[in-house]
Amino acid sequence: MSEPGTAAVPSREHGLALLSDMLRIRRLEERCAELYGQGKIRGFLHLYIGEEAVATGAMRALRPEDAIVATYREHGHALLRGVPAAALMAEMFGKATGCSRGRGGSMHLFDAGRRFYGGNAIVAGGLPLAVGLALADRLRDERRVTACFFGDGALAEGEFHESLNLAALWRLPVLFLCENNLYAMGTAIERHQAQLDLTLKARGYATAAESVDGMDVLAVEAAARRAAEYVRAGEGPFLLEAKTYRFRAHSAYDPELYRPKEEVERWKQRDPIPALEATLRAAGLLADEDVAGIEREAAREVEEAVAFAEASPWEPVEDLLRDVYATPEGRGGGAP
Amino acid sequence: MRTTYREAVRMALREALARDPRVFLMGEDVGRYGGTYAVSRGLLEEFGPERVRDTPLSESTFVGAGIGAAMAGMRPIVEVMTVNFSLLCLDQIVNNAALLRHMSGGQVAVPLVIRMATGAGRQVAAQHSHSLEGWYAHIPGIKVVAPATIEDARGMLAAALADPDPVLVFEHAALYGLEGELAEDAGPVDIARAAVRRPGRDVSLVAYGGTLGKALAAAEALAREGVEAEVLDLRVLRPLDVEAILASVRRTRRAVVVDEGWRTGSLSAEVSARIMEGAFYDLDAPVARVCSAEVPIPYPRHLEEAALPQPEAIAAAARRLVGHG
Numbered sequence A: 001m002s003e004p005g006t007a008a009v010p011s012r013e014h015g016l017a018l019l020s021d022m023l024r025i026r027r028l029e030e031r032c033a034e035l036y037g038q039g040k041i042r043g044f045l046h047l048y049i050g051e052e053a054v055a056t057g058a059m060r061a062l063r064p065e066d067a068i069v070a071t072y073r074e075h076g077h078a079l080l081r082g083v084p085a086a087a088l089m090a091e092m093f094g095k096a097t098g099c100s101r102g103r104g105g106s107m108h109l110f111d112a113g114r115r116f117y118g119g120n121a122i123v124a125g126g127l128p129l130a131v132g133l134a135l136a137d138r139l140r141d142e143r144r145v146t147a148c149f150f151g152d153g154a155l156a157e158g159e160f161h162e163s164l165n166l167a168a169l170w171r172l173p174v175l176f177l178c179e180n181n182l183y184a185m186g187t188a189i190e191r192h193q194a195q196l197d198l199t200l201k202a203r204g205y206a207t208a209a210e211s212v213d214g215m216d217v218l219a220v221e222a223a224a225r226r227a228a229e230y231v232r233a234g235e236g237p238f239l240l241e242a243k244t245y246r247f248r249a250h251s252a253y254d255p256e257l258y259r260p261k262e263e264v265e266r267w268k269q270r271d272p273i274p275a276l277e278a279t280l281r282a283a284g285l286l287a288d289e290d291v292a293g294i295e296r297e298a299a300r301e302v303e304e305a306v307a308f309a310e311a312s313p314w315e316p317v318e319d320l321l322r323d324v325y326a327t328p329e330g331r332g333g334g335a336p
Numbered sequence B: 001m002r003t004t005y006r007e008a009v010r011m012a013l014r015e016a017l018a019r020d021p022r023v024f025l026m027g028e029d030v031g032r033y034g035g036t037y038a039v040s041r042g043l044l045e046e047f048g049p050e051r052v053r054d055t056p057l058s059e060s061t062f063v064g065a066g067i068g069a070a071m072a073g074m075r076p077i078v079e080v081m082t083v084n085f086s087l088l089c090l091d092q093i094v095n096n097a098a099l100l101r102h103m104s105g106g107q108v109a110v111p112l113v114i115r116m117a118t119g120a121g122r123q124v125a126a127q128h129s130h131s132l133e134g135w136y137a138h139i140p141g142i143k144v145v146a147p148a149t150i151e152d153a154r155g156m157l158a159a160a161l162a163d164p165d166p167v168l169v170f171e172h173a174a175l176y177g178l179e180g181e182l183a184e185d186a187g188p189v190d191i192a193r194a195a196v197r198r199p200g201r202d203v204s205l206v207a208y209g210g211t212l213g214k215a216l217a218a219a220e221a222l223a224r225e226g227v228e229a230e231v232l233d234l235r236v237l238r239p240l241d242v243e244a245i246l247a248s249v250r251r252t253r254r255a256v257v258v259d260e261g262w263r264t265g266s267l268s269a270e271v272s273a274r275i276m277e278g279a280f281y282d283l284d285a286p287v288a289r290v291c292s293a294e295v296p297i298p299y300p301r302h303l304e305e306a307a308l309p310q311p312e313a314i315a316a317a318a319r320r321l322v323g324h325g
């Protein structure tokens, strides 16, 4: 794990931007939880609340030309990637104006134009895709990074091991980002991993790795910058582990029988948002008006998104069969 | 007694664990979490972590380990959260479980039960909603059952465990909350025969799993119009109870096959072909099918509903066959 406090205090502008990013995710998701209760958002809803520092720090290390692959817990990643909150919210409502035309919902946010390649709900399903995106960059001499976010649960899937090995073997520019929130649904990491030191797993695949405090956005950003530079320089893949914690239930169906309330409360004391606020205030970089301003902006963004989603149309049922193939029936053409 | 499909499966699991020390349950979140669909809640406390085993997210390996333990004489019940995730262990099921007896010239048996949820209807989108049991029913060497009622949810597991070959049990995710009566002494049921769930003389509605309730609803609507539909619950998808299908069709001379799988290459295609092969001259009309639309299941409710077989579509197909359409 990188030393605490190695990340320098940021500039005022940068600190405010990080705070704003985390708060935008938090407020958006709090509203999503309400909307779920009202039946506006349905299916599964996996909240990132508590883990915002990871996506926020990591995204700072990425450039617009880089690609992103995420999981079903990806609202924050999509938002920070620049998917408009309105398109994101409309997707969660299942409206035709959603970023995936409403077809995917909360777990399948896509924005190919921003190189945001989903939204994958099969645990570890995105890792091989990231390897392939990076392979394409390699073959075309593009100096880009593919960032692949996944949970600790994915560490147990063969695809994690196969992807690390292949990416290392072919020296592909993949930044593997493990969001280790200590649980895969109800299974604590001690009960699903024999080796808890992820850097050792990476070493087994000749892959560089580092572990970072995922509740400290400045530390995550610093580590992600180091990792992304390494990958961008063509050194091969990098595994960055961010140790974090999910404050809410796994999804709306989860009665949380598997972890004590005190444990959740203890982690809430380490909430990354107040933590950054405290750092900035201590350095004299943050005033009450700043927070109020950020909150106002975040609230406005969320409410506009909800209004847009509400007002948006449903896709007509006649269009049910679209987007299964490139052409309506999927019939192949003649020989080219 | 009043109970639910979920509780009926739990009763069956509890009884199996209590009766036979060779039985153990393993899968993702079956223990501390209580099962994704709360089916196994309480079993860890009752039987302990050796026999109710939470596994890492390693479908291929824990299913493969279930096969190995079965080869060694245990009676594992392996839970795969949903059929969508079973694609990660397809290799173990198809290349090992289904083949070992034959490849070994009959020396190796795999008395394994694999339970998984299947089906759509909860707006959980394409990677969580598909019905792939028809694929498994393609494979010789495994048996495939689909309990559609509370009695079958309660009784099929014991028969599956008693079977010397691997049995896949498909529980439709929308059925877990189904409420109904279950006899106090309800016990094992066969996993060999289809069952007539409603007799009728005008048309046979052939369904299974999550579509049985829809077929019964369609039959109810048809009855109000004077059309007496017979509803046949396949129960066992492999090996199919072809005799029961043909007997029903011979009575009614018309058949609508209902399947939540996609029409192309589906179980409904197999049923339809068997009718054509065995009862062609008894038919008064071509066999009709009501299946899922050929599209990954979309998230929004109105599109998901439109993609799935619904009672109205089943009734409409039946009406066309009897000339009331």
Ligand SMILES: Cc1ncc(C[n+]2csc(CCOP(=O)(O)OP(=O)(O)O)c2C)c(N)n1
Binding pocket: A073, A121, A122, A123, A124, A150, A151, A152, A153, A154, A179, A181, A183, A184, A185, A250, B028, B057, B059, B081, B085, B088
């Ligand atoms: C292959 C596969 N197996 C099981 C599941 C069911 N499932 C969904 S999320 C989840 C837990 C994953 O945990 P982790 O990777 O740590 O991510 P987190 O939810 O903690 O962000 C499970 C078991 C799935 N979606 N895909």
Ligand SMILES: [Mg+2]
Binding pocket: A151, A152, A153, A179, A180, A181, A182, A183, A184, A185
């Ligand atoms: Mg996790």
